[in-house]
Amino acid sequence: MQRIDVYPTHRYQNFLLRAGRPYPLGANFVPGGVNFAVFSRYATECTLILFEKGAKKPFGKIPFPTEFRIGHVFAMVVFDLDHENIEYGYQFDGPYKPHEGHHFQKAKTLLDPYAKAVSGRDVWGSMPEHGHQFQHRGLLVYDDFDWVHDRMLGIPAEDLVIYEMHVRGFTRHPSANVKYPGTFAAIREKIPYLKQLGINCVEFMPIHEFDELQNTFVNPETGEPLKNYWGYSTVGFFAPKAGYAATGRLGMQVDEFKALVKLLHQNGIEVILDVVFNHTGEGGNDDDYTFSFRGIDNKTYYMLRPDGRYYNFSGTGNTMNCNNPVVRGMVLDCLRYWVAEYHIDGFRFDLASILGRDTRGNPLSNPPLLEALAYDPILGTTKLIAEAWDAGGLYQVGSFPAYGRWSEWNGQYRDTLRRFLIGDMGQVGALAECIQGSPHLYLERGPTASVNFITAHDGFTLADLFAYNEKHNWANGENNRDGHTPNYSWNCGWEGPTTDPKINALRRQLMKNAAAILMVSQGVPMILMGDEVAHTRQGNNNAYCQDNELNWFNWNLLAENEDIFRFFKNCIAFRQAHPVLRSRTHFRNQDYVGSGYADISWHGVEAWNADWSYHSRTLAFLLCGQHARQGAVQDDYIYVAMNMHWESHPFELPNLPGDRRWYVFANTSMPSPEDVCEPGHELLLADQLSFLVGSRSVVILVGR
């Protein structure tokens, strides 16, 4: 039987219409037409604006009849549209009273917050016609991707090794030698590299549509306008970035990104998206930047002071009103869409503490949005990772409302590791917590609540961490005022590049120390793209705006710094080979399987006697393999000695049970290739009683 709602009931000019359904919001295909549904509480009228692709002037302006408005939603079906060649937007009428929070401008054509694809920045960096009033345009998208057998991988959190990647940066450098540099498509060609490295999860820096041209600063050295390169400034939360797709100019970015997710899954690699719900790309109080939310319903979407100006907890001028129920609903709809339609495995939430503030910015003890995300059925197995702080001073590492679901970027891990690695005193106590998955922060949540990292996109790269004492952000056009201090970095005696072989050798050794400790720490390790080949940003610790070699992965470094890559690769493989390094629960610091050894025990220059004093720069620990996975799995014993003192120290080795012997897996004081071996090929130690651990170095032994 044919449905009766495939026939129009209304006619406006040449358009055939019917009352639409208010849910789902957005533009969705229905038999014979497209259902357009958009929310605005305070608008008095709404008009659907239709363009042919790329046209300056619309071919249709269809006001929503009064009877097509249900509650605060305008909903209308338009029949017989040539949906492939259409771009759409809306115009809203309503009060323009900024002091009351209203910014309606009837003549302004605005992007649908639910647009599933957005045109206007189809090819990365190409200059748009500034005469175009309507820069970011909604496209109609089929939700019909053929996933066949694909599903989210569901890799247990403790087994993850996350690789934080910028889509364009990964393959834009000419040395990448790919057909479509800087795109989702190009990543396909580099999957064998990711597998070789051994990671099993990529965390994409923002891939939601953003405007890379949105930056008013200029590089003072070159005079070039800088970009919004990283993309932490969203235009469309439901749309993949067209400029990241080789097929973006064909409007196929949705298919291209889905196909990439599918291929990554086929290769055993999960996909986490970095999502930025704390603010939007509409900037501060300047109406010129209005392209969507502000003109649709400013008072709902943004946190406003009583005088109508914006609260700024994001550091970028505006703050999304995340605990307004409508905005909360949009965030939920958005994440459900990415999970259901794109098979995304997890999300990392930028400045997530903002998501826990109420509509006036006060931190909530039981934030409805965070709770809703934690309990959402569609997000039921999705990994949720918080950057548990914001620019308004709320710092929640260890106290982020977790509901048994949320994990966190562990900023304390980063800072402690850095300080220990550069030889600061007073760190070994905190280091011991970090190595155990930070039970002092996550006692109830378990070690997987801790995403361990030493470097991330913000701040120095690993190579720069040991090459610069100070940030060098002059190229960002803000007189070096931008970017964070302190960095907890150390230049090893010379600021920046040097030909001094001793300094260069020490820097490499410190990088290896970092990789080694990261990979033997309980929790979820995360690596910054490029650190595995010692990528430098020349001391720039805030390279958000640099679309150039500062951010582009230089594939020539793979040969040049082969020893660093090899060290990372083998340390990751070592982690994956040893379940005792990937505990689901916290250590109990006792023997509960009858092995005669505690699950973890602490040592120092003397076995069984760690030096916890303030001046100590040495620590060693022993993991009992019989406690792996709470005794369910038999693993080797693993002993790690860390000496960040500038002198070598002999470390007395703890006795092994039975006829087990010590073998060396890694010794960062040795030149490559003696610094590390492939797991399973460790060399038997001649002296089973003591090991001379070199200055500023890490040694990893296996007892079997």
Add this chain to the structure above:
Amino acid sequence: MGDPMIMNVDIQQDEGIIIIRLSGELDGQTVPALQDKLLPLIVPGCKILLDMSNVHYMSSAGLRVLLLFYRRVDKENGRIVLTGLQEMLHDTMSITGFLDFFQTCDSVAEGIAALKQSRT
């Protein structure tokens, strides 16, 4: 180049293989007519060769109609081979995942041979 709104379809039969030569552009404008012409050809056990040598552009709707053919042919336990895909089209299909579903050959002759090989 012909009128971009026109998609020419030439259909021949050769020893039980339906050879369809498309020329023009495969997009939202041309897809409905093409669909009407081709869907009736899909019968149980059919062997279809779709020669794309003269297709210079394919939109999202074009990709979808190909996948629709594949799904319908597969449902009828038939087979479909694409031949003569130009580089740009091949790349587009590859990076959007659509190529995964298809056997492709460079030439019509190779396509026929491939379809014959599978005959039981």
